[in-house]
Amino acid sequence: MAIMYALKSSDNEIFEVEQKVIEQSETIKKMIEDGAATGEIPLQVSSKTLAKVLEWCKQRQHKTVENENDDNKGKRKKERDEDDDIKEWENKFSDELKADKDVLFDLLLASNYLDLPALLSFLCQLVADMVAGKMPEEIRRMFNIENDFTPEEEKAITAEHGWAFQP
Amino acid sequence: MEDETREIKKERRIDKVDIISSLPEPLLQHIMSFLPFKQVVQTSVLSKVWRQAWFSFPILEFDEFMINSSREKKAFPIRPYWEQILQSRHRNMVGVRKMTLKTYSRTGDSELADRCATYAIENNVKELVLQINQISSMWYNLPPIVLRSKSINVLKLAGCKLELPRSDLKLSLRKLCLHNVHVDDDVINNVFLRCGFIEDVEVIKCQGFKRLKLYGLSKLSKITLYNNDDLRHLKIDSLNANSSLCIRSNMPYELDICKRLTSLSLSGTNRIDSISFTEEWLCTNIYRLPLLEKLSISHFSNIERMKISSCRLKSLEISVCIKLVEVRFETPNLSRFSYAGDVIISFSSSAALTLSETHLFFVCFNIDP
Numbered sequence: 001m002a003i004m005y006a007l008k009s010s011d012n013e014i015f016e017v018e019q020k021v022i023e024q025s026e027t028i029k030k031m032i033e034d035g036a037a038t039g040e041i042p043l044q045v046s047s048k049t050l051a052k053v054l055e056w057c058k059q060r061q062h063k064t065v066e067n068e069n070d071d072n073k074g075k076r077k078k079e080r081d082e083d084d085d086i087k088e089w090e091n092k093f094s095d096e097l098k099a100d101k102d103v104l105f106d107l108l109l110a111s112n113y114l115d116l117p118a119l120l121s122f123l124c125q126l127v128a129d130m131v132a133g134k135m136p137e138e139i140r141r142m143f144n145i146e147n148d149f150t151p152e153e154e155k156a157i158t159a160e161h162g163w164a165f166q167p
Numbered sequence: 168m169e170d171e172t173r174e175i176k177k178e179r180r181i182d183k184v185d186i187i188s189s190l191p192e193p194l195l196q197h198i199m200s201f202l203p204f205k206q207v208v209q210t211s212v213l214s215k216v217w218r219q220a221w222f223s224f225p226i227l228e229f230d231e232f233m234i235n236s237s238r239e240k241k242a243f244p245i246r247p248y249w250e251q252i253l254q255s256r257h258r259n260m261v262g263v264r265k266m267t268l269k270t271y272s273r274t275g276d277s278e279l280a281d282r283c284a285t286y287a288i289e290n291n292v293k294e295l296v297l298q299i300n301q302i303s304s305m306w307y308n309l310p311p312i313v314l315r316s317k318s319i320n321v322l323k324l325a326g327c328k329l330e331l332p333r334s335d336l337k338l339s340l341r342k343l344c345l346h347n348v349h350v351d352d353d354v355i356n357n358v359f360l361r362c363g364f365i366e367d368v369e370v371i372k373c374q375g376f377k378r379l380k381l382y383g384l385s386k387l388s389k390i391t392l393y394n395n396d397d398l399r400h401l402k403i404d405s406l407n408a409n410s411s412l413c414i415r416s417n418m419p420y421e422l423d424i425c426k427r428l429t430s431l432s433l434s435g436t437n438r439i440d441s442i443s444f445t446e447e448w449l450c451t452n453i454y455r456l457p458l459l460e461k462l463s464i465s466h467f468s469n470i471e472r473m474k475i476s477s478c479r480l481k482s483l484e485i486s487v488c489i490k491l492v493e494v495r496f497e498t499p500n501l502s503r504f505s506y507a508g509d510v511i512i513s514f515s516s517s518a519a520l521t522l523s524e525t526h527l528f529f530v531c532f533n534i535d536p
């Protein structure tokens with residue numbers, strides 16, 4: 001029988017989760033070890049974001065459990081199929097996040113707070129992929145970044161790093 | 168009505184919030200770390216927040232080979248630019264976690280490389296990459312402080328000559344890559360004696376040393392030795408449980424390898440001459456490795472017959488051995504076998520094989536007209 005824990009989001013929603021799933025988060029793992037987690041574990045994460053976090057953790061957990069249960073026979077083919085499945089799942093997960101940047105950045109902050117390095121790197125890579133190859137003006141538009149330089153300042157920076165602004 | 172417009176305005180404003188710039192700086196820099204360095208520099212023009220993130224960005228990558236056209240090189244002289252970045256960072260006490268310099272030198276000297284190394288090590292750099300391509304035959308003398316740094320975990324050197332006074336100082340290197348480096352027996356063995364934590368060693372096209380002794384390195388799990396023409400003797404006395412050794416060489420050398428080795432890859436040369444690998448050499452060395460599970464053999468151009476005798480071997484790959492006509496297996500546990508080479512070959516086994524996966528690719532190298 002799996003040990004279950006109750007996570008409480010910042011907007012007071014309760015999520016029942018298996019210990020193995022949430023222990024991927026170093027932050028929660030420490031809370032449990034320190035004995036601070038009797039009853040509900042309160043988290044500074046909204047229910048919408050926490051649901052996404054758990055979606056990720058469950059997928060990861062699923063993956064590790066299956067690998068452990070594998071015997072050698074036919075493992076390679078199975079691994080290949082599984083890799084495809086994971087890719088597909090990750091693509092869908094990424095597409096949803098790209099479409100809703102608010103959720104994307106909330107999730108990024110949550111993965112930092114919960115100490116989930118794999119998710120954090122995945123999300124940082126995702127944002128970097130969105131930025132890669134784009135000109136500064138496009139990046140500003142994409143993320144609503146306000147250009148707070150005067151035209152003179154901007155010109156000076158471009159001149160200082162001249163080589164980097166060559167196509 | 169007015170309320171409604173206000174609502175809409177408010178919504179629009181929320182929609183326009185710049186969340187990415189409000190991320191904590193380390194997170195912003197984590198995102199930046201996945202971008203090519205050139206674009207990292209470009210982000211400094213986005214806004215003041217981004218400019219600040221660039222100022223303290225912990226990864227520097229100075230790559231002179233990235234700039235292609237000579238027109239660009241003239242318009243934007245890159246070395247003074249880098250010098251300026253180093254000075255400004257030094258002045259403002261900005262640290263660095265990973266430093267890369269790829270440049271070339273006519274004389275073997277490189278003040279820029281000296282300064283990059285010094286700045287990086289003073290700031291407890293974790294990863295240092297120095298590639299100094301030579302135009303003449305002069306080597307760049309690596310500043311001795313590099314091999315005294317206690318902070319470096321990953322060190323990649325190319326085009327350097329290593330000289331160091333004998334030192335007992337322990338290093339915290341996890342990975343060491345030497346490409347086209349000149350280093351003698353004393354120096355290379357002194358360095359490895361001090362690398363008790365090392366896991367990954369790569370020595371490629373290096374010269375000046377005949378004996379390589381990897382002693383007491385119990386965390387060692389990956390060793391790659393390619394085309395080190397002077398090397399004659401390799402001794403490894405301890406290894407991690409899952410360890411692999413890859414050797415590519417024109418001629419066989421003496422091996423004395425820890426019995427724990429599980430994966431071995433051997434690659435010879437296309438040249439057919441008397442000094443290349445022999446069947447006896449192969450047999451003897453495989454016999455000495457009782458825990459070997461994976462073996463790959465390629466370009467053993469002089470061998471006609473091969474006897475693979477190994478109790479634990481699970482996976483065997485043979486490719487491009489042009490004279491090979493016969494392979495004998497004494498491998499009760501072999502489950503994967505892959506062969507790429509001439510059609511004229513016979514396989515035989517002393518006991519029943521339980522192969523679950525076999526790949527045979529027959530390619531004819533010697534086509535008589």
